Amino acid sequence: MADLNVPKTDARWWRDAVIYQVYVRSFADADGDGVGDLAGITSRLPYLADLGVDALWITPFYTSPQHDHGYDVADYRDIDPLFGDLGDADTLIARAHELGLRVIVDLVPNHSSDEHEWFRAALAAEPGSPERARYLFRTGRDGGATPPNNWVSVFGGPAWTRVGDTDQWYLHLFDSTQPDFDWRNPEVGDMFEEVLRFWLDRAVDGFRIDVAHGLYKEASLRDQVVEADGAPASDAGEMIERSVTDEPMWDQPEVHDVYRRWAKVLDEYGEDRMAVAEAWTQTVESMARFVRPDELDQAFNFAWLLADWSAEAFGQVITDTLAAAEIVGAAPTWVLSNHDVTRHVTRYGGGETGLDRARAATMTMLALPGASYLYQGEELGLEQVDVPPAARQDPSWFRTGEVGRDGCRVPMPWGGDAAPYDFGPGTGQPWLPQPTDWKQLTAEAQTGVPGSTLEFYREALAARRSAFAGAGADVEMLGGHGPDVLAFRRGDVTVVLNCGTSAVALPVGEVVLSSGPVEGELPANTAVWLR
Known part of the structure; x- marks a missing residue:
């Protein structure tokens, strides 16, 4: 470990x-x-x-x-x-x-895809074969008529597909054309x-x-x-x-x-x-x-x-x-x-x-x-x-x-x-x-x-390179701006985001970059970098 x-x-x-x-x-x-x-x-x-x-x-x-x-x-x-x-x-x-x-x-x-050569070989092979051991084939419940467990696919429906009319099923946590590998192999x-x-x-x-x-x-x-x-x-x-x-x-x-x-x-x-x-x-x-x-x-x-x-x-x-x-x-x-x-x-x-x-x-x-x-x-x-x-x-x-x-x-x-x-x-x-x-x-x-x-x-990516060069990973969270305002300092730059519905006072500092116009106050739905 x-x-x-x-x-x-x-x-x-x-x-x-x-x-x-x-x-x-x-x-x-x-x-x-x-x-x-x-x-x-x-x-x-x-x-x-x-x-x-x-x-x-x-x-x-x-x-x-x-x-x-x-x-x-x-x-x-x-x-x-x-x-x-x-x-x-x-x-x-x-x-x-x-x-x-x-x-x-x-x-x-x-x-993989169900068209991967390994899965094609698995379907052509017998249950318990080395070819099937690369994927998650299992015997269904109720004599093979129902899936081996209750898992569902991320894409909806059961996470298992039956192999023809046999008692075997294979696992696919996504689409039925995407059989899951058995990583224990x-x-x-x-x-x-x-x-x-x-x-x-x-x-x-x-x-x-x-x-x-x-x-x-x-x-x-x-x-x-x-x-x-x-x-x-x-x-x-x-x-x-x-x-x-x-x-x-x-x-x-x-x-x-x-x-x-x-x-x-x-x-x-x-x-x-x-x-x-x-x-x-x-x-x-x-x-x-x-x-x-x-x-x-x-x-x-x-x-x-x-x-x-x-x-x-x-x-x-x-x-x-x-x-x-x-x-x-x-x-x-x-x-x-x-x-x-x-x-x-x-x-x-x-x-x-x-x-x-x-x-x-x-x-x-x-x-x-x-x-x-x-x-x-x-x-x-x-x-x-x-x-x-x-x-x-x-x-x-x-x-x-x-x-x-x-x-x-x-x-x-x-x-x-x-x-x-x-x-x-x-x-x-x-x-x-x-x-x-x-x-x-x-x-x-x-x-x-x-x-x-x-x-x-373009402006934000360029400003990011210069404003935070050498700033390190430390972030100081700042309070005092109200419940709808997020503020933090990184290096010598203060970042303020107004998530509220009305403008708030703009903190003192040189505006490095803003997401919208700022003139003495920070409008709703706007962020600013200040130095």
Whole structure:
């Protein structure tokens, strides 16, 4: 067991980086088929360098039948033809490095596609065979007629699918086309070490680990203890919301042995390689266990994303996160949007109010010690899109009838006055339809326009570099500004966020940056940095 009190003292690049998430299908389309690709990303790398980010994280581009848009991987060591080929990946990585950008790739170790060669072999083999031992096949109850336990899929419905008319079932915590690996089988760990080395040899700078808390399940695969409403929950976010504490499918202690092994692999390639966990855990303390000195380098801090628009809520997240990170000597992370959640402009109310709050929350986030993750399009002020039902493609929509995640995945508007807004060559809608009123939100329309959200992001990222250079990780929370105001000091900069409905007095100091106009007072839904 790692010593929790041994800090990671080396100042590696990711500890205070700004990392931009690229959803590969929706960032830029080079070949005109309406779907983003690697060549499209490469063509837009100068935009990211000019924006001022340090790295980009690219969602899965591996060979895949695309049932879950790349998170169902059929071959971890090749590129899906939809996105290009290995040569395109090499070109992208090399060009990014020329521009001073690091490249983080998405790794999906909890499950594969049902079209992966291992799963195809498993279905063709007999129960109890070595081929089936790579996944979680079990005999059903009631003579094989019902699932082996009561677990439900994150995407809705049972977490088990029956193999034909046999008594065998396989586990899938996500879609039925995404069978979960059995990480108690050493073949699985060996395969993923080979995958890590394959991409490290191609000069990637790090990995974002999908469902990092889910690799191991309790060995017995027992029933989940259900709440009074009788409904089990396999969705980590739902568990947190409902205070479901029994989670035999998540966050098992054995998972940390995997990341100790991976840390040794990364260290072989130098101190500038990293890994960040997507770990939806119950507490910030359990999240911190993933970033102990001999494990991963970062874990996404979803508490910041989940917090309500409230000075008290934000303050509590800051205090709890910094305390948990300090225990293990890790740098915290902060994120407000990603490809799985409603965009934060919309979460904060939408329209002008939502945009004002989103800019203020982003500015507050950027002032905190640690790494900040941005999601493509937030620098343009994009809101969640109400994608028409006939156009929706998220597998959770088909399994549950709930709207799903398509609304935050609509392709980027780069220029022009109609779809596809220079997302790619040609005319007409891309793979998810873009709104007809995005003309003023394109990167082209906002470039060079004072006060635009794009220029605000550029200014904020530049100011962050200078204002907090050498500021360290200490944050002093400041009171005395009222219940609707969050205030803290880092280095010689005081950060004030007004979450209330009326203006408050502006503290004395030189204005370094503000999310909106400030003249003697701090308006509602506005943040300011003061020196």
